[in-house]
């Protein structure tokens with residue numbers, strides 16, 4: 001039985017927001033409103049001079065890597081204004097805030113009280129300052145020393161019946177150095193239970209690209225954008241989530257590239273863009289970016305791509321010259337099967353299923369046939385579906401038909417989210433490590449690494465829920481709110497004996513916790529990192545495989561913070577003691593020593609310390625970029641992918657959970673979604689006006705959203721209806737508020753990525 005007190009803890013409180021206002025959505029992104037918005041956040045959170053000085057350091061050669069996203073910086077030139085963007089500025093303001101969550105704060109509020117506030121309010125309380133503990137049965141977090149905290153975790157870990165009863169999660173801001181040490185500790189402890197945010201993000205890309213092209217990463221460099229004829233952008237909203245990408249698209253356009261955008265929403269940034277870093281362009285109405293907008297229905301990208309490819313095949317058969325046969329013959333397998341499948345398809349049926357007119361499909365096919373080189377970019381609109389892996393394989397089919405891979409101006413561009421999510425995987429944060437990697441760890445560090453696969457994110461949730469896992473340790477992130485099925489995850493975490501969160505800021509995962517809970521506060525990217533040998537820098541890998549330095553300069557938010565590498569080293573010593581033959585102190589006294597160790601284990605890091613000190617860093621090897629496909633067959637792989645099979649009833653909708661302009665994942669910067677014209681609230685649902693009429697809904701109505709999977713009803717309360725330009729029977733809500741609706745056991749085949757972009761729901765009017 002749960003006590004009356006513990007029932008008051010809320011995993012996601014359904015707060016009714018009465019003051020939401022709606023305006024016409026914008027068509028242009030950034031420009032002056034972007035600069036003003038970022039200034040508001042910088043000056044609201046940080047002291048003025050500190051704010052400006054910090055901004056000028058963003059993504060400079062001697063500065064820190066912007067924690068905002070993983071879009072790369074130009075190799076040779078950096079804007080003197082700072083390579084920043086509005087949302088990067090918000091991310092920095094959020095970390096460099098002057099506000100503090102200290103022991104007095106925790107004395108003032110019980111954990112249950114805190115859990116009843118919104119994510120926005122929780123995040124705005126400021127930076128964590130001290131290690132804190134919540135003991136069994138207590139209501140307030142209290143101060144604990146670092147030594148005691150490590151001792152407690154070590155003891156608990158050593159008491160488990162098996163190391164596989166512990167789970168070690170990672171979010172994607174963790175540096176290469178911290179990530180490498182973390183996985184080393186976890187494997188010396190004895191498990192591969194290393195789920196990460198990538199499992200919920202680009203895992204589908206990793207799986208699909210690995211299968212088809214032999215490397216789970218994208219193949220293009222930034223300069224490819226400036227040499228290409230055509231850029232296809234699917235399921236991505238760069239105006240909000242990768243604003244610096246818009247600058248690259250603008251240059252690409254100026255050099256003659258065309259852009260096709262495939263998205264259920266006409267996202268402002270992709271339509272028109274004004275560069276906020278160029279004063280001269282600020283007065284204009286901006287550059288039109290998208291040449292052809294295909295407003296696809298949610299999760300019908302395969303149908304659309306197939307329709308386009310079928311038209312291309314028809315032209316190839318009649319007049320030839322469409323497909324790159326030299327490339328196909330030399331470098332690929334599976335062409336015949338793909339063609340045989342396309343021949344069975346009807347363009348009209350496919351186009352209808354995708355919700356796109358034949359005229360537009362034809363226009364798209366024409367543009368693609370005319371292009372000599374082509375890049376495809378995508379993000380969460382493609383990966384977070386049951387058939388997320390197949391979506392990406394279909395994108396690869398298109399590129400392979402054109403021979404558009406492994407040459408300048410061509411290739412794959414899965415645009416990563418977290419600023420070092422790609423680097424973390426390179427460092428071995430993976431529940432399914434390759435034998436070659438483990439062999440190297442074994443020979444370098446003289447221990448026997450575990451060989452069995454560990455839990456991914458969804459499996460980790462299940463293991464905790466079922467009581468198979470008892471300790472949950474998170475290196476960053478916000479597991480409770482980021483994962484699907486919030487109530488299920490809450491129970492999973494509450495089942496644990498111990499939950500530990502290494503964090504910079506307060507979040508909901510501190511408030512829905514195991515029997516004992518610890519908060520370990522760490523340094524952020526922007527802060528000075530002093531170790532025994534002096535000032536340190538860390539390194540990260542961006543979305544295009546460039547490894548470079550990140551050097552924080554700000555005074556740490558509190559004297560009690562430790563860096564992530566230091567936390568791992570202390571934890572390893574407290575847990576492994578003499579069982580570890582590794583000199584953990586040496587590795588963290590000077591991060592060069594960690595980098596030397598990385599060089600010994602991971603290919604591509606030769607002369608790491610030297611090369612990473614060069615301006616702009618270095619590129620990791622990338623076989624697909626070189627046209628060398630390291631797949632099972634040794635060739636690039638065509639594949640046949642089935643179209644989606646959603647059979648919605650008249651009152652059902654397919655829901656995508658997306659990001660507003662004022663959030664970074666579960667960190668809510670503000671309550672506005674400026675480009676979409678939504679202000680002062682987040683519990684909204686975007687619906688097609690015709691669907692509204694059919695369902696007798698009007699703007700401003702409050703509805704409950706209900707999903708039913710396996711006979712279980714999940715309800716998200718009080719969402720305000722907003723008429724929007726979105727295909728019929730498709731709706732959109734924001735993550736994380738709508739995560740309560742996503743069943744934990746619905747995920748992409750083979751990648752296990754939750755179906756965050758295609759959840760079947762009903763809409764129920766609230767009386």
Ligand SMILES: Nc1nc2c(c(=O)[nH]1)N[C@H]1C(S)=C(S)[C@@H](COP(=O)(O)OP(=O)(O)OC[C@H]3O[C@@H](n4cnc5c(=O)[nH]c(N)nc54)[C@H](O)[C@@H]3O)O[C@H]1N2
Nearest residue numbers: 087235236237241298299379380381417418659663664665
């Ligand atoms: N400011 C800011 N920056 C961020 C983040 C943030 O939260 N805030 N998050 C970071 C992270 S971790 C990530 S992974 C990225 C996320 O970057 P995005 O993937 O751009 O983020 P989402 O808001 O999830 O947007 C998904 C887009 O896909 C479209 N979409 C949804 N379903 C479909 C579909 O079935 N087909 C097609 N073609 N399109 C579809 C939606 O309309 C939306 O435009 O951004 C990173 N950068």
Ligand SMILES: Nc1nc2c(c(=O)[nH]1)N[C@H]1C(S)=C(S)[C@@H](COP(=O)(O)OP(=O)(O)OC[C@H]3O[C@@H](n4cnc5c(=O)[nH]c(N)nc54)[C@H](O)[C@@H]3O)O[C@H]1N2
Nearest residue numbers: 171201476477478482502503504505507657665666735756
């Ligand atoms: N419904 C739905 N769910 C989704 C998604 C979706 O589109 N829809 N997107 C998914 C995606 S793409 C992702 S990547 C995940 C994100 O999942 P996570 O990475 O787990 O979540 P974040 O919100 O990015 O984590 C924010 C927290 O990280 C901590 N933090 C920030 N900086 C640092 C740092 O430098 N060090 C440490 N140790 N901690 C830090 C802060 O305490 C902050 O509260 O969510 C996924 N969940």
Ligand SMILES: [Mo]
Nearest residue numbers: 201202417418
């Ligand atoms: Mo992500």
